[in-house]
Amino acid sequence: MTDLSPQNRKVLALLQAADKPLSAYDILAKLRRHGLRSPPTIYRALEQLMRCGLAHRLESLNAFVACQQHDGAHDHAGSFAICTQCGAVQEIEDPALLKTIKKLGAKFLAQMNKGVFELSGTCHACVGKRK
């Protein structure tokens, strides 16, 4: 379960090296000459990584990031702050948020599978840089 195929390892490494979320086709373009040549290959790798909690999908961008948390802490629903200026993404870990998600999940759903929480805006760094 925790052992990844070489393919998956390459995708993970690429995500970890990136400072921005990558779309599946970004990944495909960069790994073409490493043996990953078609979309399904990429999507399968991403699916696997997400199952293991090593990567997350950003629904509002249709893009993917490596998980920034310590491997143990996979209680977290993927929660993110996204800077639309520079593209940087920061993973949010917040007990109050987690609690709220659980509470609302229990209230509105009998069984909860997935939570999406994404904030978009301009990060502190980019506000400084603004011309």
Place this chain on the structure above:
Amino acid sequence: MTDLSPQNRKVLALLQAADKPLSAYDILAKLRRHGLRSPPTIYRALEQLMRCGLAHRLESLNAFVACQQHDGAHDHAGSFAICTQCGAVQEIEDPALLKTIKKLGAKFLAQMNKGVFELSGTCHACVGKRK
């Protein structure tokens, strides 16, 4: 600002009549013979409706719903509970959530534009119906 074009009104009416989120292409198919014939027309209408707070986009489904709140209350970030079984979507209005979103927005971003909050799972009704 609050007056919609006939086109936009048709799209809104369709969304309001639907009991499930509709994709842009669902809308296109149903409104073909009402004068909306191409994707950009649909997307422009949706964009307008979302600007006015009359419709929301569900990022995790790439689909759209009419806003279920009373027109006044547009302080809410669109927050939703989605049943993957029956497709029903319920808009969540929760003070604690709103507060948490604001708090985290202020912490991680200098300026926040958009918040996405979507929970997926099985709704209470569907758990009952389960074979």
Place this chain on the structure above:
DNA sequence: GGAGCGTATGTTATACTATAACACGCGTCA
């Protein structure tokens, strides 16, 4: 009135995102 402008609309084409369907090779284990 008509020139200039903005807004809404329409059309074609294309880009981007995701998955279906099927084929192959390889290890394992009964």
Place this chain on the structure above:
DNA sequence: TGACGCGTGTTATAGTATAACATACGCTCC
């Protein structure tokens, strides 16, 4: 050895979204 699972690969196609350009109508300002 052969049935199976699993990872992988390929082709084709479905589904989502936007660019770029064209047209038309209703303004206002002179």
